[in-house]
Amino acid sequence: MIKVDLISPMRCSKCRRPAILFQRYSGLHLCREHFLADLEAKAKRDIRVRRWVRPGDTVAVALSGGKDSTALLHFLHSLLSRRRDVQVLAITVDEGISGYRDPTEAKRIAEGLGVPHVTASFREHYGTTIDEIVAKKGDALSCSYCGVLRRHLLNVAAREQHATRLALGFNLDDEAQSVLMNVLRGDSGRLLRAPGPREGLVPRIKPFLHVPEREVALYAYLVSGRIDTGRCPYSHNALRAGVRRMLNGYAWDHPGTRHALVNLGEELSERGAAREGFVHTCERCGEPCSDVCRSCQILSEVGHGT
Numbered sequence: 001m002i003k004v005d006l007i008s009p010m011r012c013s014k015c016r017r018p019a020i021l022f023q024r025y026s027g028l029h030l031c032r033e034h035f036l037a038d039l040e041a042k043a044k045r046d047i048r049v050r051r052w053v054r055p056g057d058t059v060a061v062a063l064s065g066g067k068d069s070t071a072l073l074h075f076l077h078s079l080l081s082r083r084r085d086v087q088v089l090a091i092t093v094d095e096g097i098s099g100y101r102d103p104t105e106a107k108r109i110a111e112g113l114g115v116p117h118v119t120a121s122f123r124e125h126y127g128t129t130i131d132e133i134v135a136k137k138g139d140a141l142s143c144s145y146c147g148v149l150r151r152h153l154l155n156v157a158a159r160e161q162h163a164t165r166l167a168l169g170f171n172l173d174d175e176a177q178s179v180l181m182n183v184l185r186g187d188s189g190r191l192l193r194a195p196g197p198r199e200g201l202v203p204r205i206k207p208f209l210h211v212p213e214r215e216v217a218l219y220a221y222l223v224s225g226r227i228d229t230g231r232c233p234y235s236h237n238a239l240r241a242g243v244r245r246m247l248n249g250y251a252w253d254h255p256g257t258r259h260a261l262v263n264l265g266e267e268l269s270e271r272g273a274a275r276e277g278f279v280h281t282c283e284r285c286g287e288p289c290s291d292v293c294r295s296c297q298i299l300s301e302v303g304h305g306t
């Protein structure tokens, strides 16, 4: 007699239950439980090996409300909330992009977990918004402007909250794309730039550094029930989109490529650390910067110099 398994799902490589994910780079099929364990083990390993969280730390999670930061807040909350020697809080930056990611949504996510939450807005801090900057300057550079100003403001807000760590939801794909973009631009300065520590700069941690984007998205869905469909209305102009497409195509045939790029980036920045020059402080805004303060440069370009 022939038995036909009509559903015939792929089975978890570890426990034979139905799999929800196939990892091309590891060859493993994983069920829900083993997928969650696998992702969390990767994040915990980086936190442990890099000593990213220490007793007495206040960890500020940059929470946009998108899938990466929502997943990160859930993960760090579950990892740290029972520790008395570590505090977790969430910071949301309101860039002022109408119709995109209402910051009150991020606030709800944080409050749902009982995590203290603060919002820092471009309007309040810079006196302008991304909508206004785009109206004045067009949207060709809006992502790079927005990125610089958001990083700057996150650091200011984290320091104001006495945070000792700033946790960012960057995933493996983001990091690999950044390295490849620097290679394609021939930007050796950025490739060799040491990650810190620098005075005035709250040290950044990226627990999902070795987790692929699609796995972070799946994790966000499983732990929060949310599917991220938000897309910044100005993001179509980002240089990153082309690099992302190219890398996704290439990595399909060579599944270890993202890991290789991230490792390359880390190795180069470690070598750069040996010859790192001194740190500047911006004369206008007082924030740490490289020779020219990009935030102040952008603000004066868009006619909002302080």
Ligand SMILES: [Zn+2]
Binding pocket: 012, 013, 014, 015, 016, 017, 030, 031, 032, 033, 034
């Ligand atoms: Zn399993």
Ligand SMILES: [Zn+2]
Binding pocket: 282, 283, 284, 285, 286, 287, 289, 293, 294, 295, 296, 297
């Ligand atoms: Zn400045």
